Amino acid sequence: xxxxxxxxxxxxxxxxxxxxxxxxxxxxxxxxxxxxxxxxxxxxxxxxxxxxxxxxxxxxxxxxxxxxxxxxxxxxxxxxxxxxxxxxxxxxxxxxxxxxxxxxxxxxxxxxxxxxxxxxxxxxxxxxxxxxxxxxxxxxxxxxxxxxxxxxxxxxxxxxxxxxxxxxxxxxxxxxxxxxxxxxxxxxxxxxxxxxxxxxxxxxxxxxxxxxxxxxxxxxxxxxxxxxxxxxxxxxxxxxxxxxxxxxxxxxxxxxxxxxxxxxxxxxxxxxxxxxxxxxxxxxxxxxxxxxxxxxxxxxxxxxxxxxxxxxxxxxxxxxxxxxxxxxxxxxxxxxxxxxxxxxxxxxxxxxxxxxxxxxxxxxxxxxxxxxxxxxxxxxxxxxxxxxxxxxxxxxxxxxxxxxxxxxxxxxxxxxxxxxxxxxxxxxxxxxxxxxxxxxxxxxxxxxxxxxxxxxxxxxxxxxxxxxxxxxxxxxxxxxxxxxxxxxxxxxxxxxxxxxxxxxxxxxxxxxxxxxxxxxxxxxxxxxxxxxxxxxxxxxxxxxxxxxxxxxxxxxxxxxxxxxxxxxxxxxxxxxxxxxxxxxxxxxxxxxxxxxxxxxxxxxxxxxxxxxxxxxxxxxxxxxxxxxxxxxxxxxxxxxxxxxxxxxxxxxxxxxxxxxxxxxxxxxxxxxxxxxxxxxxxxxxxxxxxxxxxxxxxxxxxxxxxxxxxxxxxxxxxxxxxxxxxxx
Numbered sequence: 210x211x212x213x214x215x216x217x218x219x220x221x222x223x224x225x226x227x228x229x230x231x232x233x234x235x236x237x238x239x240x241x242x243x244x245x246x247x248x249x250x251x252x253x254x255x256x257x258x259x260x261x262x263x264x265x266x267x268x269x270x271x272x273x274x275x276x277x278x279x280x281x282x283x284x285x286x287x288x289x290x291x292x293x294x295x296x297x298x299x300x301x302x303x304x305x306x307x308x309x310x311x312x313x314x315x316x317x318x319x320x321x322x323x324x325x326x327x328x329x330x331x332x333x334x335x336x337x338x339x340x341x342x343x344x345x346x347x348x349x350x351x352x353x354x355x356x357x358x359x360x361x362x363x364x365x366x367x368x369x370x371x372x373x374x375x376x377x378x379x380x381x382x383x384x385x386x387x388x389x390x391x392x393x394x395x396x397x398x399x400x401x402x403x404x405x406x407x408x409x410x411x412x413x414x415x416x417x418x419x420x421x422x423x424x425x426x427x428x429x430x431x432x433x434x435x436x437x438x439x440x441x442x443x444x445x446x447x448x449x450x451x452x453x454x455x456x457x458x459x460x461x462x463x464x465x466x467x468x469x470x471x472x473x474x475x476x477x478x479x480x481x482x483x484x485x486x487x488x489x490x491x492x493x494x495x496x497x498x499x500x501x502x503x504x505x506x507x508x509x510x511x512x513x514x515x516x517x518x519x520x521x522x523x524x525x526x527x528x529x530x531x532x533x534x535x536x537x538x539x540x541x542x543x544x545x546x547x548x549x550x551x552x553x554x555x556x557x558x559x560x561x562x563x564x565x566x567x568x569x570x571x572x573x574x575x576x577x578x579x580x581x582x583x584x585x586x587x588x589x590x591x592x593x594x595x596x597x598x599x600x601x602x603x604x605x606x607x608x609x610x611x612x613x614x615x616x617x618x619x620x621x622x623x624x625x626x627x628x629x630x631x632x633x634x635x636x637x638x639x640x641x642x643x644x645x646x647x648x649x650x651x652x653x654x655x656x657x658x659x660x661x662x663x664x665x666x667x668x669x670x671x672x673x674x675x676x677x678x679x680x681x682x683x684x685x686x687x688x689x690x691x692x693x694x695x696x697x698x699x700x701x702x703x704x705x706x707x708x709x710x711x712x713x714x715x716x717x718x719x720x721x722x723x724x725x726x727x728x729x730x731x732x733x734x735x736x737x738x739x740x741x742x743x744x745x746x747x748x749x750x751x752x753x754x755x756x757x758x759x760x761x762x763x764x765x766x767x768x769x770x771x772x773x774x775x776x777x778x779x780x781x782x783x784x785x786x787x788x789x790x791x792x793x794x795x796x797x798x799x800x801x802x803x804x805x806x807x808x809x810x811x812x813x814x815x816x817x818x819x820x821x822x823x824x825x826x827x828x829x830x831x832x833x834x835x836x837x838x839x840x841x842x843x844x845x846x847x848x849x850x851x852x853x854x855x856x857x858x859x860x861x862x863x864x865x866x867x868x869x870x871x872x873x874x875x876x877x878x879x880x881x882x883x884x885x886x887x888x889x890x891x892x893x894x895x896x897x898x899x900x901x902x903x904x905x906x907x908x909x910x911x912x913x914x915x916x917x918x919x920x921x922x923x924x925x926x927x928x929x930x931x932x933x934x935x936x937x
Contacts, residue, residue, distance in 0.1 A: 276631025312341025478510035511538030520548035529556035547574035565595030599629035633662035675817035686904040698936040725754030844869035885920035
């Protein structure tokens with residue numbers, strides 16, 4: 210076979226069949242489905258020597274999937290044909306940064322050193338490339354040859370001897386002729402002219418060629434005619450018998466490629482499938498040819514692929530890659546996809562990477578069928594067979610995460626990321642799992658890395674611009690929250706109208722405070738029970754304010770010192786014990802036990818929307834041990850934020866509705882007083898102190914509330930309050 214069809218077959222051999230996985234926990238793999246047709250078109254155009262157009266399609270593949278190794282190999286070949294060494298240099302630098310453990314980036318740099326005649330650089334870069342992963346045996350052999358040749362040209366004979374020993378120890382094949390010539394040069398102590406054997410450009414299709422691929426063998430020398438007058442020449446001519454003229458040979462039959470490929474390129478996919486079936490029935494098709502046809506059709510006509518490839522490992526001309534292509538074409542038909550993956554596994558033979566890819570797909574199909582345990586068993590086997598398969602490790606991590614095995618899932622994600630540094634979408638998962646495991650420093654490190662790679666993550670996942678902004682802000686908020694263990698708050702409540710003239714101590718519960726007050730507090734968060742169940746040590750001080758004034762009430766003061774503990778990973782339920790000192794209370798020294806819960810919707814800054822809804826509910830019960838009094842509170846707010854685009858910081862205004870119910874007998878006569886309030890409010894809110902990795906650490910809110918008492922036995926019938934909150 211020749212042309213783009215052959216390239217596709219070789220491409221599959223280099224990197225495996227394109228694998229657009231349709232699964233909830235592997236949604237990011239859908240990018241392969243988008244990139245595959247474009248890669249096909251680039252290969253076709255390359256074969257037609259339309260390099261500029263081919264490069265346009267490869268650039269599209271890179272934008273869809275920056276981590277595509279296949280696209281990088283094809284782009285190298287295109288750039289080499291265009292003699293664009295700057296392109297190759299940029300590609301080399303990008304891959305060295307993206308996947309430091311992959312030998313591809315350094316191999317590209319080695320190729321440039323060869324082309325430029327920089328033997329010293331070649332001698333340094335070649336062993337670095339050989340230590341990397343992902344290079345074929347042929348490429349490793351060529352790199353080894355050029356490494357030794359460069360050392361000999363530099364008269365570094367001891368280094369050349371050590372290089373040969375290293376190549377032997379690391380199973381890099383050396384030809385007998387090369388070994389003999391090198392040993393003679395080393396023994397002589399001088400370097401005879403050493404040929405530069407690395408090709409200046411690829412001479413086979415780009416799917417096969419990577420930098421440093423061995424040059425094609427030279428054609429054998431053509432036999433020379435006998436020299437005139439040579440012994441035996443005349444005799445040979447005189448005794449030659451007459452040979453009858455043979456009949457003309459029948460014209461050669463057209464190749465399978467020439468019959469099928471034009472139909473595919475013309476979009477006549479059904480006709481192409483029918484022709485493939487006819488060629489197969491006539492015995493004119495090989496398994497490799499049909500595989501290449503199937504891979505070509507995968508991104509264009511999945512129905513045709515399914516007609517050609519039954520889910521059966523024993524069907525004629527089937528191969529593992531054909532079964533994989535049919536499995537991916539099965540889409541949400543998970544039962545059929547599972548049978549194709551099982552057939553691919555059976556056909557993979559000794560190709561551990563291909564078998565692991567089949568097992569990964571089989572696990573996906575099992576997960577879609579609800580068999581999570583079977584999916585985990587299949588992925589565990591895939592990881593065992595191919596421990597260096599980043600996709601299998603990542604898929605296993607997602608399954609373990611869904612099963613609640615956080616530590617094992619994090620270990621798989623970390624391994625996948627180390628194997629393939631382009632899989633940056635794993636970083637947020639790693640940050641979250643590290644947080645769950647109380648590995649605070651690791652969580653912060655992974656979170657900051659996710660923020661640095663946010664553009665790449667967005668390209669690898671189908672997210673809208675607004676959703677990407679929200680996710681990025683969430684990562685920044687997690688980093689800020691985990692880094693800042695110490696928090697503080699200052700708030701004031703100024704009563705703008707007159708309240709009832711009663712002798713009541715300062716309320717220790719903010720939500721039940723209707724008179725004026727000023728409060729300061731600080732807390733320190735630590736996590737002895739895990740990051741999801743934090744513990745806070747806190748202290749606070751408060752003083753009463755006179756109505757319509759900021760003047761203090763000297764007889765109404767409060768000091769508190771205590772501990773709070775979150776009780777639930779899923780809900781914000783908090784218990785606290787606090788020592789209280791309250792001037793003018795019946796028992797100045799007391800202990801308050803408190804249980805509270807709250808939930809807030811969209812309370813933080815929204816980086817994407819111009820306006821958004823807000824809601825908050827809060828419930829609280831507090832018991833003063835010595836005084837034997839209580840506070841019970843239930844309150845809520847419902848509002849809508851409107852961004853202020855003309856201010857130099859993040860800010861919004863929010864009109865809101867409010868309602869609250871409070872009941873307490875914390876008075877001199879221990880009489881129970883309750884009240885039900887409804888009201889309106891208008892708040893100005895702003896957020897400050899942020900950077901690239903951290904969400905705003907400081908929030909400020911100034912609000913005006915008008916309340917009306919609609920129930921209860923309180924003598925207070927209305928309240929107008931100005932509230933100010935500044936918290937970190």
